[in-house]
Amino acid sequence: MNRTKKYGIILAGGKGLRMGKDLPKQFLQVKGRMILSRTLDAMAQVCDHLILVLPQNHIALWKELSQKESRLVPTHSITIGGETRFHSVRNGLEMVEENSLVAIHDGVRPYVTEETIRISFEAALRFGAAIPVLPVTESLRLVKSETENEAVNRNLYYTVQTPQCFESDRIKKAYQTPYKETFTDDAAVYEHLYGKNTIKLVEGNWENIKITRPNDLLFIPEFID
Ligand SMILES: Nc1ccn([C@@H]2O[C@H](COP(=O)(O)OP(=O)(O)OP(=O)(O)O)[C@@H](O)[C@H]2O)c(=O)n1
């Protein structure tokens, strides 16, 4: 394995239906800059090679919009997204040429810090797979039906962020499996092949929100200009 080469796959192949805007959310401007351009920039702080996954029918738009911010958009390769996040990741992984380290990151998480990316890569180098997580800060309740619900111990749960980092040949092999609805992230796909307790957890950063619904735009960190 090439232990020093670091690929970043930035996923921007979604439609942004929950955001409900005319354009998929990754192309929206936040505080004067396109969300996706910020995300690429964040990942470029640590990755040597960026692979951007885009919806086929928005590639021309991306080229036009990114041209306007060209001084801010780092060099990257482009590939086409698939029907779900899983299929988009699979397409992105096909672009990884040699066994190396790869970070798979949501294009709508522009406020990931350099520290989160670095420690995720470092842990992936040691353990094969690593993901950033945070403890839960609100109480949690298991809802079994309309009339059955109960408190659960929140200390048993963590929320999961991206980038999710792996040795590339291992995650590529995991992604050869058929799609399942329960594969909501890359760690779930990896674990499906290699089993439980195969993923190292590292500390994520609180600003690393996934911009999903309109209210998420209210929580853009104050320090951003
Ligand atoms: N077929 C898909 C679906 C999602 N994504 C990307 O995966 C990330 C996380 O997905 P999500 O927040 O669910 O984005 P959307 O699928 O676009 O949102 P929605 O479910 O509201 O339509 C996003 O950067 C999104 O662009 C992708 O590359 N290809």
Ligand SMILES: C[C@](O)(CO)[C@H](O)COP(=O)(O)O
């Ligand atoms: C990968 C992820 O961001 C980890 O929290 C999340 O699972 C993506 O979920 P989505 O419904 O595809 O946005």
